[in-house]
Amino acid sequence: MTDNTLTIREMCDTYDVTPRTLRFYESKELLFPIREGQKRLFTKRDRARLKLILRGKRFGFSLEQIRQLLDLYDAGDQQQVQLERTYELARERLADMELQRDELNQAIDDLTEQLKWGERIITPSKQNKKAAE
Amino acid sequence: MTDNTLTIREMCDTYDVTPRTLRFYESKELLFPIREGQKRLFTKRDRARLKLILRGKRFGFSLEQIRQLLDLYDAGDQQQVQLERTYELARERLADMELQRDELNQAIDDLTEQLKWGERIITPSKQNKKAAE
DNA sequence: CATCCGCTTGACGTTTACGTAAGCTGAACG
DNA sequence: CGTTCAGCTTACGTAAACGTCAAGCGGATG
Numbered sequence: 366m367t368d369n370t371l372t373i374r375e376m377c378d379t380y381d382v383t384p385r386t387l388r389f390y391e392s393k394e395l396l397f398p399i400r401e402g403q404k405r406l407f408t409k410r411d412r413a414r415l416k417l418i419l420r421g422k423r424f425g426f427s428l429e430q431i432r433q434l435l436d437l438y439d440a441g442d443q444q445q446v447q448l449e450r451t452y453e454l455a456r457e458r459l460a461d462m463e464l465q466r467d468e469l470n471q472a473i474d475d476l477t478e479q480l481k482w483g484e485r486i487i488t489p490s491k492q493n494k495k496a497a498e
Numbered sequence: 499m500t501d502n503t504l505t506i507r508e509m510c511d512t513y514d515v516t517p518r519t520l521r522f523y524e525s526k527e528l529l530f531p532i533r534e535g536q537k538r539l540f541t542k543r544d545r546a547r548l549k550l551i552l553r554g555k556r557f558g559f560s561l562e563q564i565r566q567l568l569d570l571y572d573a574g575d576q577q578q579v580q581l582e583r584t585y586e587l588a589r590e591r592l593a594d595m596e597l598q599r600d601e602l603n604q605a606i607d608d609l610t611e612q613l614k615w616g617e618r619i620i621t622p623s624k625q626n627k628k629a630a631e
Numbered sequence: 632c633a634t635c636c637g638c639t640t641g642a643c644g645t646t647t648a649c650g651t652a653a654g655c656t657g658a659a660c661g
Numbered sequence: 662c663g664t665t666c667a668g669c670t671t672a673c674g675t676a677a678a679c680g681t682c683a684a685g686c687g688g689a690t691g
Contacts, residue, residue: 373637383679403640518650
């Protein structure tokens with residue numbers, strides 16, 4: 366029981382995912398729970414990987430990209446070249462995200478302006494402004 | 499011919515989208531090209547809307563969300579009630595966007611940290627860090 | 632023993648945003 | 662006139678990331 370592995374349900378509760386999701390990730394070779402008979406037991410490694418998966422998703426990586434990153438990460442003592450490649454990818458992604466954030470801020474400002482504009486139309490009781498075009 | 503409308507192909511070339519995409523957007527009521535016989539003619543309004551659509555997509559909005567925003571942008575001579583409803587939607591969208599921006603910022607910070615971390619592993623020429631755990 | 636519980640493996644369903652192919656039409660070209 | 666070209670409609674296909682059954686299994690419980 367205290368052997369440091371978690372059942373699928375415990376995983377779900379801990380990380381707020383569904384069983385289906387965990388099985389799906391296993392089928393995609395993102396996780397490798399061991400089997401005790403039929404049942405899956407998720408090790409510490411699986412938990413670490415799941416955390417990375419979930420974070421990766423927040424970053425906007427696809428599961429396939431995440432798998433590749435995990436593989437590289439896993440091969441910790443591999444070629445520097447590959448590691449560098451990994452960080453290169455990550456930096457590209459980061460640049461993307463920053464760009465996206467800036468555009469998003471712009472859009473937020475735009476929309477905020479629109480809303481101010483709209484309130485001037487709405488609040489005066491029943492003013493019609495048909496002549497617009 | 500210089501009547502200020504574009505054919506579907508001209509639209510595609512100008513905005514780098516496929517005909518399928520434009521027809522799709524029309525079917526989703528994002529664009530309203532006029533018909534000359536069978537053919538679609540895209541007006542200035544359609545072009546403005548398309549620009550907004552493409553921008554919205556870069557922000558990560560769904561087409562449905564974009565449609566709602568577009569409705570807001572040109573809700574001209576509508577009823578107050580509907581207008582208020584529209585602005586309500588817009589404010590919800592805005593809240594969504596701000597949330598999204600915050601999450602994005604969080605992710606950016608996280609990833610930035612990760613990258614710092616990674617550089618310490620990469621840059622020292624061939625240092626193995628197997629003893630980490 | 633019957634039943635329930637948690638878990639398992641298929642396998643089909645869902646959504647979004649189009650791609651792609653089939654078959655038709657009207658205008659234009661040689 | 663035949664063909665090409667651009668465009669049209671209809672409709673099935675696709676990828677990602679799971680959701681949602683259906684059916685079955687081993688263990689615990691009353």
